[in-house]
Amino acid sequence: MSYSEKLLDHYENPRNVGSLDKGDPDVGTGLVGAPACGDVMKLQIKVNGEGVIEDAKFKTFGCGSAIASSSLVTEWVKGKTVDEALTIKNTDVANELNLPPVKIHCSVLAEDAIKAAVADWQKKHGLAPTVKPDTVQGDRAALLERGVLKSGI
Amino acid sequence: MRHPTCWSCELELESGTLFCPRCRKIQPVARTEDYFSLLGLQREFALDRADLERRFRELSRVLHPDRFARAEPRERRLSLERATRLNDAFRYLKDWRLRAAYLLKLAGTDVFSEGRTFADPEFLEEQLEWREALALALSDGDVEALRRIARAARARLEGIEAEVGGMFEDDHWFSELPVEIARRLSRARYYDNIVADAERGAAAAGH
Amino acid sequence: MPRAIGIDLGTTNSLVAHVDERNRPQVLEVDGGSRLLPSAVYYDAGGDPEVGAGAKRRAPERPLDTILSVKRFMGRGPGDIRPEDRGIYRFDEAGAVVKLVLNGGTRAVTPIEVSAEILRVLKRSAAEALGGAPGGCVITVPAYFDDAQRQATKDAGRLAGLEVLRLLNEPTAAALAYGLDKRSRGVFAVYDLGGGTFDVSILRLDGGVFEVLSTVGDTHLGGDDFDRLVARKLMQEGLTPVNDAPSPAVLRGAVAAAQKIREELTAHEVVEADVELPEGHRLRARLTRAELEALIQPVVDRTTGPCESALRDANVVKVDGVVLVGGATRTPLVRRHVRRLFGQEPLTDLDPDTVVALGAAVQADALDRGGREDVLLLDVIPLSLGVEMMGGVVEKIIMRNSTIPASATQQFTTYADGQTGMVVHVVQGERELARDCRSLARFTLKGIPPMPAGIARVEITYAVDADGILQVSARELTTGIEQKIQVKPTYGLTEEEVEQMLVESIEHAEEDVTQRFLVEWRVEGDRILGSLESAFGLDGGLLSDAERAAIDERMRGLRDAMAGTDYLAIKAWIESVDAASKAFAERRMDKHIRQAMAGHRVQEFAESIVEHPRATGSKDGDLEDEGT
Structure with a gap:
C-alpha cells in the first residue's frame, strides 16, 4: 500500500496556497499547530455579505498529509456558507485522501483550522462562535481507538 | 508488604536490589523502579550531566551483557533486561526535553496526545x-x-x-x-x- | 592456555587472533604460514571446497566456481543484490534465501555456507596453534551491517561449529585494539575502508569505557571498487588481443593484476606491468600514482558524506584522533583525504590489516573471563528500526545510534471482530515509506483471544540485543496471556534449516579435526623424544639405571601410541614421559647453572634446557607423584 493518488496530487499540486489580508474584516484566520510533529497550519477564508465563502487560502508547514489535508479543505469550503463549512469533519478529509491511521491527526488539524477561521470571522462580526475548535471529540476519539499507535515511553 | 526474594538462593531482599548480597546473582528490575531511581537520582528536573554520565558508566560496567557471556541463561536474560532499561533511562534523562516529558508523564500528564491541537x-x-x-x-x-x-x-x-x-x-x-x-x-x-x-x-x- | 579467539571475517581477507598468556593480542598463522587468509572459496565439482590463497589462484581459470567477496551477499534477499556485486556469479533467487549456483548448475550454496567454510579453516588453524579446540569466539561485522546481515554472520559461525559469544562492530574493535595500548581519553573517529565496506564511527573513550556516539557507513564501498576502476582502464589501454567484452576469467585476472599494481603504487610513483591473463590475453600496463589517484578520487569522495553525517549525529565538531582500518587506507590519496576531513594526521601505529582481529581477540578474551573490570564497550544500532503501518508508512520505534541493548514497545488493537492473528512487518532504515526501507522480518502473531474489534490490546516489544540483532515478543494485555510468536525472518535461514546444515556438516568437521590433531600430537611426540635422546647423550650420567629404565619404558609407550590413530593416547603418553623425566630435567638445570657460574655461559646450554620447557614450571601438582 502506498500514499493514495489524491493525497499525492494535493501534495505535489496544492491548491490555494497563499495568504489573505488578515486585517480585512471579511477575512477569518485560523492558525493551529500539532505539537507531536511540529506542524503549523494557517487557513484563511474570505466571506461575502451573504455569509458565503468566496475565497480560501492556506499555508502549511509540515508533512505531506498535513499539506494535502489543508489543500483539500480550502477546495471544499469555497462556495459554502459558513455554517456548511462547520459541518466538515476530519473523517471526511481522511477518507477522501485515504490517510493512513498514523496521519489521521493531520485531518483533525485541518478540521480545527477551518473552525478557527470561522470563529475568527464570527468574532470580527460580533457573533458568538458556533463551535469551539477544541470541543469536537466524538469521531476523533473513535478513530484514534482503532489502529492508531501509542508508542510506549 | 512482601519483600522480594532472590531467585537463586531465596534470601529476602530489599526492593530494588541489584545483586543479591549473599550469592551475588543479578536480580530483576522492581516494578516500582523508574528511570530516576534506576540511576540513583531524585525525581527532579535539575541534573548534573557529568554526574549522570558517571552513574550510567558505573552501572553499565556491572550490568552489561558482556559481563554475563558465560553466566547461566537466567542471569543473561536479566542482564539484558537491566542493561536495556539502563540505556533507556540514560537516553531519557540526558536530554532535557525527554526528561521534562518523562517527569510530566510520571505526574500523570500526557504531553503529546495525538488528538490535541495546539492553541498558541x-x-x-x-x-x-x-x-x-x-x-x-x-x-x-x-x-x-x-x-x-x-x-x-x-x-x-x-x-x-x-x-x-x-x-x-x-x-x-x-x-x-x-x-x-x-x-x-x-x-x-x-x-x-x-x-x-x-x-x-x-x-x-x-x- | 586461553582459548577464546577473535575473528575478522573480511571481504577480501580473514584473520583469527587470540590473547596470549602474557596478555598480548596476537594474530595466528593460517594458510601456510601467512596471517591473512584470503576470503576465497573454490568449489571443485564433486570435491571438497578449498579455502584461501589456493582457492584465490583458481579464480582466473574457474571464476564461476571460485567465490570471492562473499561478504557482499550475506543477509541479502532476492533482488537485493546490486548489479555491480553480482559480477559473473549465477544466483538461484527462487527461495527466500539466495543461493550461488556452481559447478555448471550441479551445486548451489548459500552465502552463509560459503562463509562457514572460511570460518572452519580459521577455527582449525586456531585449534592447531592453541593445541585444542577454541572456546568462545567474537566475530566482527561492519558497524553498518543490518539485522539480516548480522544474523547471517551468526548463522555462519554456528555452522562452522563456533560458539559465537558476540558480534562486534569493526570500528569498535579497532578502537579497542588502539585504546588499550594508549589508555586514551577523548573523542576518536575510526575510518574503516575495507575491501567491500566502508564504516565511520565516532567514539568517546573515557576511563576504559568505549562509548560509540554514532556510526554511518556504506556496505557497498571499498578497495574492491578501486581495483575494478583500475582494471577497466588498464584493459581499455593495454589488453591484447583487444576485446570489448572479455570473459569473466579474463576480467578476474585483470582485477587481480589491478590490485597488485595499486598496492605497488603506495611505495612507488610509477608501476609498469606485463601480465599474462587467461585465454591467451596479455595486459601491458603503465600507471602512475597521479593517474591512479585521478581514477579513484570519485570513490574516495563518497566517504565524505558519511563522515560528516557521523560527526553531526555525534554532536561533535572536532575529534582528538583518527584511526585507520583496512588495507585500502594505505593508499596515499586516502590518507590525505582523511587528514583533510578530520584536520589531523591519522594514527597508523597498528597494522590496518590486523587491527580489527586484534580488537576482536581482546573482546573475546574479556567475555570468556566474564568481562573485564577496566574495559566496557557501549555500541549502538546503526539504522533505525520501524514498523510498517497501514498505508505503507513507517513508524520508527528504535532510533539509529541508540545505545544497545535497547527496546521499545507498541500497542495495537484488532480491526475485525474475532480477529485472532496479526502480521507485523519490521523494517530497518531512515525513509518514510516501508518499501524504501530494508525488510527485516514479518512476524505472525497467533492466538489473540477472539474479541470484538478494537477491544484487544496487543503489546509488542522489540528488543535489540548487544549483537544488534532484533528479538520480538508479544503479550495480549486484557487477558494477560503471553502469546507465542512464530518468527519468520524475511531473508535468513530458519532454525530448522540451520540445524539441518549443522547436522550435515558435523561429522565431516569432526573427522577433519581429529586428523589434524593426530598430526599435531605426533609432531609433538617426535620433539619430546628427540630432545630426550640428545639430553641422554649430554647428561645421561645424571640418572641412575633404574631411573633411566623408567623413562625408557614410557618413551616406548609413546612411540607405540604415535604409531596408532588415537591422538588422546599420544597426549597421555607425552604427559607420562614428562612426569617421568621431570627430576632429570631439574638436575640438568642445576648442573648447567653451576657450570655457568663457574665461568661457562648459560647460553651454550640454553637450547638443550629450553627443549624441555615443562621442567621450568610446576604446572600440574599431581604429576609430582609419578616417581622417577
Whole structure:
C-alpha cells in the first residue's frame, strides 16, 4: 500500500496556497499547530455579505498529509456558507485522501483550522462562535481507538 | 508488604536490589523502579550531566551483557533486561526535553496526545515567519542564512530550557504548571525541527 | 592456555587472533604460514571446497566456481543484490534465501555456507596453534551491517561449529585494539575502508569505557571498487588481443593484476606491468600514482558524506584522533583525504590489516573471563528500526545510534471482530515509506483471544540485543496471556534449516579435526623424544639405571601410541614421559647453572634446557607423584 493518488496530487499540486489580508474584516484566520510533529497550519477564508465563502487560502508547514489535508479543505469550503463549512469533519478529509491511521491527526488539524477561521470571522462580526475548535471529540476519539499507535515511553 | 526474594538462593531482599548480597546473582528490575531511581537520582528536573554520565558508566560496567557471556541463561536474560532499561533511562534523562516529558508523564500528564491541537496563536504566528525565512534560505541555497537561522533557533531552545527549569523549581509544579510546561515542550519541538531542517539544508547546500 | 579467539571475517581477507598468556593480542598463522587468509572459496565439482590463497589462484581459470567477496551477499534477499556485486556469479533467487549456483548448475550454496567454510579453516588453524579446540569466539561485522546481515554472520559461525559469544562492530574493535595500548581519553573517529565496506564511527573513550556516539557507513564501498576502476582502464589501454567484452576469467585476472599494481603504487610513483591473463590475453600496463589517484578520487569522495553525517549525529565538531582500518587506507590519496576531513594526521601505529582481529581477540578474551573490570564497550544500532503501518508508512520505534541493548514497545488493537492473528512487518532504515526501507522480518502473531474489534490490546516489544540483532515478543494485555510468536525472518535461514546444515556438516568437521590433531600430537611426540635422546647423550650420567629404565619404558609407550590413530593416547603418553623425566630435567638445570657460574655461559646450554620447557614450571601438582 502506498500514499493514495489524491493525497499525492494535493501534495505535489496544492491548491490555494497563499495568504489573505488578515486585517480585512471579511477575512477569518485560523492558525493551529500539532505539537507531536511540529506542524503549523494557517487557513484563511474570505466571506461575502451573504455569509458565503468566496475565497480560501492556506499555508502549511509540515508533512505531506498535513499539506494535502489543508489543500483539500480550502477546495471544499469555497462556495459554502459558513455554517456548511462547520459541518466538515476530519473523517471526511481522511477518507477522501485515504490517510493512513498514523496521519489521521493531520485531518483533525485541518478540521480545527477551518473552525478557527470561522470563529475568527464570527468574532470580527460580533457573533458568538458556533463551535469551539477544541470541543469536537466524538469521531476523533473513535478513530484514534482503532489502529492508531501509542508508542510506549 | 512482601519483600522480594532472590531467585537463586531465596534470601529476602530489599526492593530494588541489584545483586543479591549473599550469592551475588543479578536480580530483576522492581516494578516500582523508574528511570530516576534506576540511576540513583531524585525525581527532579535539575541534573548534573557529568554526574549522570558517571552513574550510567558505573552501572553499565556491572550490568552489561558482556559481563554475563558465560553466566547461566537466567542471569543473561536479566542482564539484558537491566542493561536495556539502563540505556533507556540514560537516553531519557540526558536530554532535557525527554526528561521534562518523562517527569510530566510520571505526574500523570500526557504531553503529546495525538488528538490535541495546539492553541498558541502568537507563537504559531512567529513560527510561520521562521518557516518562511527558512524556505527562502533553502530555495536560495544561502548557507550563511541557514546557519544563522539554526543558531537563532538554538538560542531560543536554550531560553526554553531555562524557562522549564524555572517552572520545575516550583514545589507544586505538578498541580499548577503541567500545562505550561507541556506548552514549552511543544514550542521546543518546533524549534528542534527548524534547527534540523536548517542544518541539513546548510550541509546539502555546501556541496 | 586461553582459548577464546577473535575473528575478522573480511571481504577480501580473514584473520583469527587470540590473547596470549602474557596478555598480548596476537594474530595466528593460517594458510601456510601467512596471517591473512584470503576470503576465497573454490568449489571443485564433486570435491571438497578449498579455502584461501589456493582457492584465490583458481579464480582466473574457474571464476564461476571460485567465490570471492562473499561478504557482499550475506543477509541479502532476492533482488537485493546490486548489479555491480553480482559480477559473473549465477544466483538461484527462487527461495527466500539466495543461493550461488556452481559447478555448471550441479551445486548451489548459500552465502552463509560459503562463509562457514572460511570460518572452519580459521577455527582449525586456531585449534592447531592453541593445541585444542577454541572456546568462545567474537566475530566482527561492519558497524553498518543490518539485522539480516548480522544474523547471517551468526548463522555462519554456528555452522562452522563456533560458539559465537558476540558480534562486534569493526570500528569498535579497532578502537579497542588502539585504546588499550594508549589508555586514551577523548573523542576518536575510526575510518574503516575495507575491501567491500566502508564504516565511520565516532567514539568517546573515557576511563576504559568505549562509548560509540554514532556510526554511518556504506556496505557497498571499498578497495574492491578501486581495483575494478583500475582494471577497466588498464584493459581499455593495454589488453591484447583487444576485446570489448572479455570473459569473466579474463576480467578476474585483470582485477587481480589491478590490485597488485595499486598496492605497488603506495611505495612507488610509477608501476609498469606485463601480465599474462587467461585465454591467451596479455595486459601491458603503465600507471602512475597521479593517474591512479585521478581514477579513484570519485570513490574516495563518497566517504565524505558519511563522515560528516557521523560527526553531526555525534554532536561533535572536532575529534582528538583518527584511526585507520583496512588495507585500502594505505593508499596515499586516502590518507590525505582523511587528514583533510578530520584536520589531523591519522594514527597508523597498528597494522590496518590486523587491527580489527586484534580488537576482536581482546573482546573475546574479556567475555570468556566474564568481562573485564577496566574495559566496557557501549555500541549502538546503526539504522533505525520501524514498523510498517497501514498505508505503507513507517513508524520508527528504535532510533539509529541508540545505545544497545535497547527496546521499545507498541500497542495495537484488532480491526475485525474475532480477529485472532496479526502480521507485523519490521523494517530497518531512515525513509518514510516501508518499501524504501530494508525488510527485516514479518512476524505472525497467533492466538489473540477472539474479541470484538478494537477491544484487544496487543503489546509488542522489540528488543535489540548487544549483537544488534532484533528479538520480538508479544503479550495480549486484557487477558494477560503471553502469546507465542512464530518468527519468520524475511531473508535468513530458519532454525530448522540451520540445524539441518549443522547436522550435515558435523561429522565431516569432526573427522577433519581429529586428523589434524593426530598430526599435531605426533609432531609433538617426535620433539619430546628427540630432545630426550640428545639430553641422554649430554647428561645421561645424571640418572641412575633404574631411573633411566623408567623413562625408557614410557618413551616406548609413546612411540607405540604415535604409531596408532588415537591422538588422546599420544597426549597421555607425552604427559607420562614428562612426569617421568621431570627430576632429570631439574638436575640438568642445576648442573648447567653451576657450570655457568663457574665461568661457562648459560647460553651454550640454553637450547638443550629450553627443549624441555615443562621442567621450568610446576604446572600440574599431581604429576609430582609419578616417581622417577
